[in-house]
Structures are given as C-alpha cells and as structure tokens.
Amino acid sequence: MESVSFLEIVGLTLGRFWPVWIALAFILITGLMYQNRLGLYGRLFSSGVGIAGVMILGFWVFTALFADIIVTVDPLAQFPAMKNKLPGTIEPGTGIAFLFGGDNLARDVFSRVVSGSQIVLIIAPAATAFALMVGTVLGLPAGYFGGKTDTIVSFLANLVLAFPVILLFYLLVTPGIMETPIPYAMAGVFFMFPILFFLTLFYTKFKNRSEKLVPYMALTLLLGGWIYIGLVFDADPLGIVAIDPNELNIFVSVVFVTSPAVFRIVRGLVLDIKTRDYIAAAQTRGESPWYIMLWEILPNARGPLIVDACLRIGYTTILLGTLGYFGLGLAPESPDWGTAIKDGSRLLRLYAHPAIFPALALMSFVLGLNMLADSLREESLKD
Structure with missing residues (x-):
C-alpha cells in the first residue's frame, strides 16, 4: 500500500490548516499594532508567554471554526483497508493520504482530531461559563452579607467539594442516570x-431609567427563555438550540462539580474587596446591596476570575478527556479527544498513533490555556 514520506506528511498537514494560519496572522498583526488600545488583551502581546498562549489557544479555536474545511474525510466514515494503518498511508479507493493514519475502526485519525476540537471547545468553555455564573451568583451574597447566608451556602459548597471528583462523576455520568x-x-x-x-444586573443599573431597563429586560427574557426552553425541554420551535442527552448530562455534571470551587474564590474576593473605601462610599450614597455587588465589587474582581476561568477551562478539558x-x-463513536485516547490505548503497544x-x-x-492564564495573572497584578 502506498504512503507519503514524513516531510510530505508535515507539508500536507500544514497545508490543510491554511485558514487557521491566515486567521492567526491577522490576530498577531492586529494585536501587535493596536496593543495599546486593546486594554488587558493588548497587553498580552507584550510578552512571549502571552503571545504563545494566544497563538496556541487561537490555533484550536480557529481549527474548531474551520473544521469542515480542514478535515480530509468524514470523521465517522470507515475505510476497511485503513485499519490501524500508519501515518501517511494512502487509501486505495479515494487516493487520500491519512495524514495521522487510521484507527482500530479504520477511521481517519487526522479528521477525528480536528473534529474533536469542536466538541471540546463547545463543552469546556460553555460549562466553565455556566459554573462561573453559578459560583458568582452564590458567592457574591455569601461574602457580602455573611451570617446565615454565608453559613448555609458555604456548607453546601463544602459538601460537594468533599466528594472525590472522579467518584462524583461516576455517580452523575453513568448511562442509567440519563433515563431519569x-x-x-x-x-x-x-x-x-x-x-x-x-x-x-440590568435592573440594579437602570431601575430609574425605564427607556433602557425595559429593552434590556425584554431582550434577556426573550433570548434567555428561548435558550432555556431549547436546552432544558428540547422544545425550541426553530430547532436551533438543542443538545444531545449525553452532552447535557456531562454539561450539568461539570457545572455541578466546578461551581463550588468558583463560589469559594468569589466569596474570598468579596470578603476582601468589601472592606475597601469605595465600597463604603457606595453604601453611603445609598446604593442597594446587589448594585454594590454587581457594579462595584465584581468589576474589581475580574482579574482573578479571568485567570481562574482560563485555568478552569483547562481543568474541564482534562476532566472531559478523563x-x-x-x-x-x-x-462511543464521538471524535472527542478523550474517547479517541481511550480507543487508541487498547492497542497502544502495537499502534501508538491513534x-x-x-x-x-x-x-x-491545555498548555495554551495555562500560558494565557500565567500572562493574564502577570498583567492583572500591574493594575
């Protein structure tokens, strides 16, 4: 069976990512040219670690966006002649080189890795964003009000954190629970x-300005209700908002396990920030507690939360792989990276490439996320 050389594999692989290289070049050039106008994001381009983090993370983001252009074949298609074939082997029927070889089920490893980025970059950031929302909404009043509110919410958070993570996921992500x-x-x-x-957020900011409050509240209820109905009840009339039951189960499990840790971070930040002079000034002006929490405390906690979000997306990605x-x-047929590693590990001593x-x-x-988080941490300390 014909195959291509190592250099040809490298060249063909790099060539498949041509839209990603164009997008990364645009990001790098604009970031360097306008870094003084882009705030915290622009300052990332002042260090090598920051540039490397943005480029590595950007590579996978654009790979997910352009996955349909990059892949060579359908990631779920099986080609019997390509079972466990080495990288660079050419499929006889189509004449297409399997750049990363074939797996145990005769599927193209390259196409599955590229398509798997879409799954990872949807579930991990989205689950992290929801966990941040849950942890923030619970952590703000717990840290600000203290007392019984803090005691009750902290007890519940510690109760979840007391369980070993993998054991908790075994309880939450078993096939039988999806039938309940x-x-x-x-x-x-x-x-x-x-x-x-x-x-x-909008009510506390615009409660005395109905011309802005009404549109913002209506838009939130409209979009939020639409997404909520589609995700929770699978009843989106347009069929745009939908989620597979497997993905929903993993999604809510990640949010459930992750949000208590976010709560602890937010609570600690609130306990520190609420002692500042500008918080006392806002209280003297007669601002409501939720206004102070959302518009005075939360913006000043954004640095640590952004850094934690980057690290947490990495942790979630590793968790999904695990x-x-x-x-x-x-x-089982999903091309996500964790499933691909599991399938490939069965014959690891004979065929390592899958x-x-x-x-x-x-x-x-994960390396790109960690580098980005390190750079963000350094820049946030300068504020």
Missing part, C-alpha cells in the same frame, strides 16, 4: 442562573 429526570432537573436549575444574573478514557463521556495525536492535541490546548 435528574439531568434535566439539574439543567433547569443551573440554566436559570444566567437569566437571573443578567436580569439583576471521562472519555473511562467510557463515561460522549457516545492515541498519541489526540493526546498531543489535548496537551497543547
């Missing part, structure tokens, strides 16, 4: 937090 209403009930609770957050490795992730490439993808994505 538990995942949808948890989704119904968690997906309410973003709606409540933005409603409270779940996939244990067979608790998405559907597991190595998704593992390298997972490692590089």
